[in-house]
Amino acid sequence: MKGNTVREGYSRMSGILRSAGAVTLLSLLLRLASLFTQSRLAENLGAEGLGLLQLALSVQALAVTLATSGIRYSATRLIAQELGRGRGERVRRVIRGCVLYALGFSLPAMAGAFLLADTLAAFAGDGRIAPALRLLSLGLPFLSLNGVLGGYFTAVGRPWKGTAVQLFEQLCGTALILLFLSGSHRGTAGDCAAVAGAVAAGDLASLLLSLILYRRDLRFLPAPDRPCPPFPLAARLLRLSLPLAFSSYARTALSTLRSLLVPKALRRSGVGAARALEVYGVVGGMVMPVLTFSSVFFLALAEQLIPALTRAQVRRDRTELEATAGRSLRLSLFLSSGIALGLWLLGPALGLLLYRSREAGELIRALAPLVIVMYLDTVVDGMLKGLGLQLDSMLINLADACLTLLAVWFLLPRFGVPAYVAILYGSECFNFLLSFLRLGRSLRTKLL
Helix, strand or coil, X not given: CHHHHHHHHHHHHHHHHHHHHHHHHHHHHHXXXXXXXXXXXXXXXXXXXXHHHHHHHHHHHHHHHHHHCCHHHHHHHHHHHHHHCCCHHHHHHHHHHHHHHHHHXXXXXXXXXXXXXXXXXXXXXXXXXXXXXXXXXXXXXXXHHHHHHHHHHHHCCCHHHHHHHHHHHHHHHHHHHHHHHHCCCCHHHHHHHHHHHHHHHHHHHHHHHHHHHHHHHHHHCCCCCCCCCCCCXXXXXXXXXXXXXXXXXXXXXXXXXXXXXXXXXXXXXXXXXHHHHHHHHHHHHHHHHHHCHHHHHHHHHHHHHHHHHHHHHHCCCHHHHHHHHHHHHHHHHHXXXXXXXXXXXXXXXXXXXXXXXXXXXXXXXXXXXXXXXXXXXXXXXXXXXXXXXXXXXXXXXXXXXHXXXXXXXXXXXXXXXXXXXXXXHHHHHHHHHHHHHHHHHHHCCCCC
């Protein structure tokens, strides 16, 4: 009997890894397209223009959080719960409820971001990003609805469809960016606005593809033999989404404020305004895309662990919970260590190859060990959400954002760029340690 249980556990883990592997292959193509886009942006916009674009995207992150309000996770968990209980006929109702929720949050967010673009740009300290903010706001409803359908694809075990949609979105956006930037330049602000318009158009294209795939996927869902009886969908949806949404608002607001303070804090350290924006652009627009490039497998694994652990939790199968968590973490530690070593060895060469920037290469090498913590934290975060501990995860993220904001305010003006690197390390390590300890308390078992 014990042997059968072990074999079943390995079989379920193999299924999770197969799904994660399929998503990883598509995600690698997505990241390659993203890196290509970033290198073209760096070439066309320059370090200062790239920093300006990162500033606009940092402000936009808060609007995105308001528009989505935790809907992707809520859709994934609600659908996984119904499937785990053998109630597949309720999935359509869950989707309709999630769509209404998404529209209820994303449309006001779009209107607010569009109307307040000048105010937000002034708060960010650079009015040149206002046109970009208006164009980015138009894509908010598309992002929110895509979150619903992406959550559905993950919950039913076809996450590759959601990743294929993201790849399609990236390719459309890249093509439009190259088209918009191929003519005469409109200045830094105009070029950033052109990129923002391409991003919004890519959001719309991805939603259209998601809808096509979802309609084709409906045949796999069991149709109810009789009208589906009422069930407390609204209450369950709000109970899942609202705590996550409000904590996300606070965390994203703090993260956005931190991002806006980085160039200002660097200027207070004695760095010129243009140089401060360049450093911000190099780290956010050049170095981080390289560090997060290999995270595709870990993101895919984390997303697959949400429905897998949810179903095991519904069945109260503690053996499966503990085995899945332990195997996932050990595999993640092994892979992330190899990736960190590769980035440390190849960092300078990658900086020159991708961006023709020696500074970017040096920062890639300096931050290479950080990917171990980053990738493990991604997987742990997925486990916490799969266990219904999403609020704990968000509170940890909120505490991390608060401490990081204080560090940026007090340390960056005094120590400059080296403090920026130290803050990135401190933030990721603090977040991972608390998340890992919370997961260990929940499962009450040795994880590594």
